Amino acid sequence: MGTVLSPLVHESITGIMLKKIVNFVRRKFIGGDRPDQTKKTVARVRDVRHEDLPGSSGHVEVKDAPASRSQSPKKKYRRPRSSKAQRPSQWDISQFDVAPEEGKTRFHDFDLPPSLMRAIADLGFSYCTPVQVKTLTGALDGTDTIGQAQTGTGKTAAFLITIMANLLRHNSDQKGSNGLPFALIIAPTRELVTQISNDAVALAKYSGICVAPVFGGMDYEKQQRLIEEKKPEIIVATPGRLLDFIRKKIVNLKSLKVLVIDEADRMLDMGFIPDVRNIVYNTPPKENRQTLMFSATLTPEVRHLASQWCVKPVQVEIEPDQVAVDTIEQLVYLTTAQEKYHILYNMITTQKLEKVLVFANRKDETRRLTERLMRNGIDCEMLSGDVAQKKRISTLERFRSGEIKVLVATDVAGR
Secondary structure, X not given: OOOOOOHHHHHHHHHHHHHHHHHHHHHHHOOOOOOOOOOEEOOOOOOOOOOOOOOOOOOOOOOOEEOOHHHOOOOOOOOOOOOHHXXXXXXXXXXXXXXXXXXXXXHHHHOOOHHHHHHHHHOOOOEOOHHHHHHHHHHOOOOOEEEEOOOOOOHHHHHHHHHHHHHHHHOOOHHHHHOOOOEEEEOOOHHHHHHHHHHHHHHOOOOXXXXXXXXXXXXXXXXXXXXXXXXXXXXXXXXXXXXXHHHOOOOXXXXXXXXXXXXXXXXXXXXOHHHHHHHHHOOOOHHHOEEEEEEOOOOHHHHHHHXXXXXXXXXXXXXXXXXXXXXXXXXXXXXOHHHHHHHHHHHHHHOOOOOEEEEEOOHHHHHHHHHHXXXXXXXXXXXXXXOOHHHHHHHHHHHHHOOOOEEEEEHHHXX
16 A cells, blocks of 8 residues: 655655755756856756656756856956057167267267167267277278277277178178178187177177177087077187088188188287188188278288288277276286295285286196185186186186186186
């Protein structure tokens, strides 16, 4: 005999089942499974039979279950468009204001390209040095130049500005046309190549000009990839590694427009002239390129080289006494070999010296002096041919930044 439920119990069970069905429909169609249902969810459930519930009508129908506001998806975030006022303004030459001054020449007076002037402004250059005035006056027009100038006169900036100004003015499509170097700068040492390259990168900051340093002792494959992939317009190189790249057809100088030979007298002293001759042989004829040569002294040998490699060059001479005497205090101590170290140690420890550069004649003397200073509590580093190239470069950078107070170097490495 079947069980008979009272009407109250039957009504209670039916209400519970209806509530469960409604909750299920809401979770299924209004929740995370149907996020696109933002306004209404119409859920119809048919044929839900209640065979175990006597007196049931056979099915339950749920109509128009409204979606909850709290369950509606968030609106998609859109980044606001940048207005013209938010865009950085273009640099203008008026932002580089240098007042004319009698007896001085401004970089403004040479009508240089704006991107180059902006880099000059960033570097804090206002007025040209004497060697810059004399070099730029002729070289910007394509004239060959021989310059007698020592370190610290501004000659590096003079020939770099010449190269970049002529490249930006007249040969802006040089890289896109054949990908060959526009200018080559030859220097005798790796340290000098690194210094010139850093100066060139600073001046090319807004010009998009690519500079590639090439020197021996390290990073052969890295330098090769840079030349092959970046197609630099300017190459700064020591003779040995560059000649190797030329022989292996990594570097092609047949379209070269500007050749710079820096510190030609040192090239002679270090025996690099045969290599330099081979390099010059791989460039266009001297009538089809501009050649700039700089040397601390214009010896007969240097003048002879200039006559072979230049065409009617303008001669620029800056007297050495204009460089050193006005800016450097020079003192000479007459002492014995036994007393030299004690004088040096007392100078370092008693005087307020920010940086001290000590030269020695030989590598073994450099090493012994460095070790002795360190034993006596002096923080110093050594720079000589025995030091690996990477460490040599990092040591120089630390000395420039002031991290190292005393640097002991051989005279060749110190240059």
